Amino acid sequence: MRIGFIGTGEIAAAMVRGLAGRGHQIMVSERNAQVAAQLAAEVDGATVAANADVVAGSDVVFLCLVADVARQVLPSLPFRADQAVISVMVDVSHDALQQLCAPATDIAMTIPLSAISTGGSMLPVYPASTALTALFGDSDHVFAVASEAALNAHFAGSALSAPLIALMQTGAQWLGDQTGDPKAAEGYVAGVFAGFLRQMATSDADFDALLQGLATEGGLNASLKAHMQETGAHDALVAGLEALKPRLGL
Ligand SMILES: NC(=O)c1ccc[n+]([C@@H]2O[C@H](COP(=O)([O-])OP(=O)(O)OC[C@H]3O[C@@H](n4cnc5c(N)ncnc54)[C@H](OP(=O)(O)O)[C@@H]3O)[C@@H](O)[C@H]2O)c1
Structure with a gap:
């Protein structure tokens, strides 16, 4: 699968490491440059590209920005109706994601933690996401929660x-x-x-x-x-x- 990451910080790096060695093509955005270069050197099939190229070249796009940056950056990116978008961001609602990532409609929100790099981590998701299950269902515990409020409650739970x-x-x-x-x-x-x-x-x-x-x-x-x-x-x-x-x- 072609997988893109917009925002290459702590949590994106953990997810990329969790996906390593499974035959995916992984594109990470050039910010943070140091982390992006490290991942490209370390993970087979990982390359670094501009945000727009990451979105254009991916079947699944993970959004790993902080909320304020997401609101500035996402509207100009070339999302497509035929790709899946998965946000890991707190403070950006599903409604907002639909506007920011139009015309994409296959949009889900999840909460990875750094243990995703080694597998066995918990991945609550709302709504259910075929793409997330395909990518992490074998290595981690992906489970759909009933509502966006339930997902947000899990964000608080993750802060334990x-x-x-x-x-x-x-x-x-x-x-x-x-x-x-x-x-x-x-x-x-x-x-x-x-x-x-x-x-x-x-x-x-x-x-x-x-x-x-x-x-x-x-x-x-x-x-x-x-x-x-x-x-x-x-x-x-x-x-x-x-x-x-x-x-x-x-
Ligand atoms: N860390 C966790 O355990 C965790 C868990 C669950 C959810 N999350 C969520 O994940 C999101 C990211 O958290 P994080 O801890 O990974 O933060 P982070 O390490 O600060 O990563 C944010 C990334 O966004 C990049 N960025 C800034 N401006 C950008 C732009 N214009 N285009 C592309 N990338 C840009 C930053 O690059 P520069 O360094 O170059 O500015 C950095 O790579 C947040 O919404 C957070 O709520 C985090």
Whole structure:
């Protein structure tokens, strides 16, 4: 397939790496020049081109710009009715995409995260997209959500990533301070959570089941969990998610 990327930043680079080695022709736009050159050097079949050439030469176009830039750049690009357009952008509605990418009508919105570079990542999409499923359905978990509002709620859900990773990092740094081996401490904390997530992926265990297994009365896990709840960490997380709702139209 001929796949184009408009905007060659963090998330486009992760997607291109995720598509590497599958026989696709991949065209990335010349911004960011450094990332584009790196991808062209690293990924077989990847080339760099101007935005208009990327759109003209692609069966599927991924839009990986920030919203303000998208509103400026997209109207002048030569979209076609016979190509699929997939936006990964927050803050650009489906209605706006239809106007910005006319005459294309096969337009979907999804939320990749950097783990798409190695596969196994979650890809909610609205509306269902044959093109996204064809490209990532074998390597990642592509699932259609019922509405644009549901997709936007998943954008908020995806924002759990940085705060929860930062919490794990804080815990790992504390452990490293005790042991004197910060690298091993980070590996330990990451490994503990990888183990729980693998358990969830390969059994019918859910979060409740994992927490029950960690709820020994007087146990260390129960003590630390109660401390976090009492000091308001959980409320702060929910308040932070609630604060995202106006921006996401929720
Ligand atoms: N990062 C994530 O994990 C993630 C996850 C889901 C969704 N998203 C969404 O993906 C979009 C991009 O995020 P990002 O993190 O990849 O941002 P980013 O790294 O800043 O990438 C934005 C890209 O747009 C390029 N650009 C700027 N002006 C341009 C123009 N006129 N023509 C073509 N390209 C232009 C930038 O190039 P220069 O560097 O040369 O300016 C850069 O390559 C955002 O809408 C974000 O909401 C990101």
